[in-house]
Amino acid sequence: MSVDTRAGTTKGLAVGGLGLRLRWRTILVVGCAAALLLLAVAAHIGLGSYRIPLGEVFEVLLGGGAESQRGAVLDVRLPRALVGVLVGAALGLAGALFQSISRNPLASPDVLGITWGASVGAVTVIAFAGSYGQLSGFADGVGVPLASLLGGLLAGLALYGLSWRRGIDGYRMVLIGIGIAAVGANLVFWLLTVGDVQVAARAMTWLTGSLAAAGWGDVPAVALAVGVLAPLTLFGARVLGVLRFGEDTARGLGVRVNLSRTVLLLLAVLLAAVATAAAGPIGFVALAAPQIALRLCAVAGPPLGASMVLGATLTVCADLAARTLPGVELPVGVYTAVLGAPYLMFLLIRSRREARV
Incomplete structure (x- = not known):
């Protein structure tokens, strides 16, 4: 790692071997977002019907604290917060990849049909588990997450196959994705009519996206997936930067455009599918986090690291609101939708104005 201060370049850190150049502003944004995330996790653990002061939360995390506090923190609240961090990071990174590949701020797993496939x-x-009671245990433990993961991967393969025309065209990919999302939504609504009322209610709870049932059993799988997939995307950061100059320029610099896009698209689909399998379809995080990171860092395209941290922060803060605000506890997906829907309308209006200009 070295400091780059050459004339004509933006000052920052050049990370050897990965072809990355980190701007000081991006480093500052990531650091501030990480600090906010830490505070949000601590608040998530401390607040609730049984309140624990912030200092005592850190005391429990360091191995101390009363036994009653340790049970509330370590057995109930900490795993839920960790799953929220991992799911939000995966969604933020997936959204940054989709938006960079398509060069479209509206591209996200929600819009492109990945979450609907899951x-x-x-x-x-x-x-079907509701129709056959003996399958309910398997469905809760393995069946639903595995089926969600496979559904997301199949939707991603359909998106890739239908979008391919001598390469991946971003505008075509968004249009195909909207079509896949519409088909997936109608299939879901049809499936809701197959079972009885209890099955439909259970399915609707999952469809809103919730971290209420998250426990230690969910942490290893999501952590392993994010821990493997996130570093792989760092090797694609340089490729994403080159692709912003156009395909001809990228090929002239020796980048295998079609192969690079295919690999990055596969990574984005896997990240989105894993996040959906762990917590259900939490909407708008993958749409908003990369665009917020883009504006805070003032760079040409969605920054991957900042998108991850901001995605995790948005998810944890939304789940904190879902768990602590007065009234009935709502799924985290409800709060992200309430915050994300106006932001989506803002992006649509802005895109339309830019198209007119």
Whole structure:
């Protein structure tokens, strides 16, 4: 790692071997977002019907604290917060990849149909498990997450196959994705009519996206997936930067455009599918986090690291609101939708104005 201060370049850190150049502003944004995330996790653990002061939260995390506090922190609240961090980071990174590949701020797993494909798989298992009671245990432990993961991967393969025309065209990919999302949504609604009322209610709870049932059993799988997939995307950061100058320039610099896009698209699909399998379809995090990171860092395209940290922060803060605000506890997906829907309308209006200009 070295400091780059050459004339004509933006000052920052050049990370040897990865072809990355980190701007000081990006480093500052990531650091501030990480600090906010830490505070949000601590608040998530301390607040609730049984309140624990912030200092005592850190005391428990360091191995001390009363036995009653240790049970509330370590057995109930900490795993839920960790799953929220991992799911939000995966969604933020997936959204940054999708938006960079398509060069479209509206591209996200929600819009492109990945989460709806995962929902089809999960709701299929829920519907049939409700019809055959002996399958319910398997469905809760393995069936729903596995079916969600496979459904998301199949939707991603369909998106890739239908978008391919001598390469991946971003505008075509968004249009195909909207079509896949519409088909997936209608399949989900049809599946809801197959089972009885209890099955439909259970499926609707999953479809809103929730971390209420998250426990230590969910942490290893999501942590392993994010821990493997996130570093792989760092090797694609340089490729994403080159692709912003156009395909001809990228090929002139020796980048295998089609192969690079294919690999990065596969990584984005895997990240989105894993996040959906762990917590259900938490909407708008993958759409908003990369665009917020883009504006805070003032760079040409969505920064991957900042998108991850901001995605985790948005998810944990939304789940904190879902768990602590007065009234009935709502799924985290409800709060992200309330915050994300106006932001989506803002992006649509802005894109339309830019197209007119």
